[in-house]
Amino acid sequence: MKLSHLVKASLLLSVSTSSLYHINALANTQSQPQQLEKVVIAGQKINESAANSQLKVNDFTLQAQTKLQQFNAVTKELDGLNVYNQQMQSQLDNQVSELAQLARSMEEVSIIERQISPLMARMISTLENFVQLDVPFLGEERNKRVNDLNEMMTRADISVSEKFRRVLEAYQVEVDYGRTIEAYSGLLTVEGQQMDVDFLRVGRVSFIYQTRDGSRLGHWDQTSGQWQSLSQDYRLGINKALRIARKQLAPDLIMVPLTNTQTEL
Numbered sequence: 528m529k530l531s532h533l534v535k536a537s538l539l540l541s542v543s544t545s546s547l548y549h550i551n552a553l554a555n556t557q558s559q560p561q562q563l564e565k566v567v568i569a570g571q572k573i574n575e576s577a578a579n580s581q582l583k584v585n586d587f588t589l590q591a592q593t594k595l596q597q598f599n600a601v602t603k604e605l606d607g608l609n610v611y612n613q614q615m616q617s618q619l620d621n622q623v624s625e626l627a628q629l630a631r632s633m634e635e636v637s638i639i640e641r642q643i644s645p646l647m648a649r650m651i652s653t654l655e656n657f658v659q660l661d662v663p664f665l666g667e668e669r670n671k672r673v674n675d676l677n678e679m680m681t682r683a684d685i686s687v688s689e690k691f692r693r694v695l696e697a698y699q700v701e702v703d704y705g706r707t708i709e710a711y712s713g714l715l716t717v718e719g720q721q722m723d724v725d726f727l728r729v730g731r732v733s734f735i736y737q738t739r740d741g742s743r744l745g746h747w748d749q750t751s752g753q754w755q756s757l758s759q760d761y762r763l764g765i766n767k768a769l770r771i772a773r774k775q776l777a778p779d780l781i782m783v784p785l786t787n788t789q790t791e792l
Contacts, residue, residue, distance in 0.1 A: 640687050647694050651676045662747055664728045672697055705731045710772035727769055733783045737765055746784045
């Protein structure tokens with residue numbers, strides 16, 4: 528009787544142990560999917576966090592590259608500005624030097640003006656004497672030029688440089704007279720009669736007149752200061768020279784009497 532109670536107790540204990548084992552196994556089997564799901568969710572969160580971190584890294588990298596490019600651009604601009612500043616400084620130094628030179632020149636201008644005005648007055652006076660002593664061609668024109676220069680010297684509205692230019696221009700005109708040939712018409716008193724004549728000037732070496740009808744010829748004698756008659760032998764040569772002077776003939780050899788032009792100023 529006692530044995531059967533022990534057997535029963537043993538059987539009950541075995542059944543209980545087996546039941547607990549199956550219950551634990553069933554519990555473990557039911558909890559595995561939940562753990563896997565938690566692991567998957569945790570992995571997804573990690574991936575999302577890594578992706579977000581990568582985006583932030585990419586953004587920071589792009590910002591860094593942009594800043595680097597801006598820095599390089601600013602550096603190049605700064606280098607260009609430094610070169611430009613050096614050039615401007617060189618120009619400024621040159622301008623300061625030029626200003627100093629101009630200041631010295633302005634101080635010298637007044638001295639030059641005080642010296643050049645008397646020089647021009649002497650030049651005009653010399654030119655006037657030369658015209659009076661020279662061969663008397665174009666007397667009215669040349670005397671007017673000298674008178675205009677004398678009048679110009681008293682005018683305040685003409686600069687010193689312009690006055691000097693005009694004086695030199697008058698001298699140049701007189702120089703040109705000595706190397707040109709010219710023919711022009713005018714009135715001349717011949718033997719007490721005023722006659723219409725053609726004048727021929729060959730430089731300053733020959734000054735001749737011929738009446739319009741060709742009946743009278745003459746040349747200027749600088750030594751005596753008078754007109755001297757010429758023979759009709761010169762008529763063909765003088766007519767040819769007149770036509771050359773008027774550009775009616777090509778330049779050619781001409782035969783004309785010479786005028787003594789030795790003049791003392």
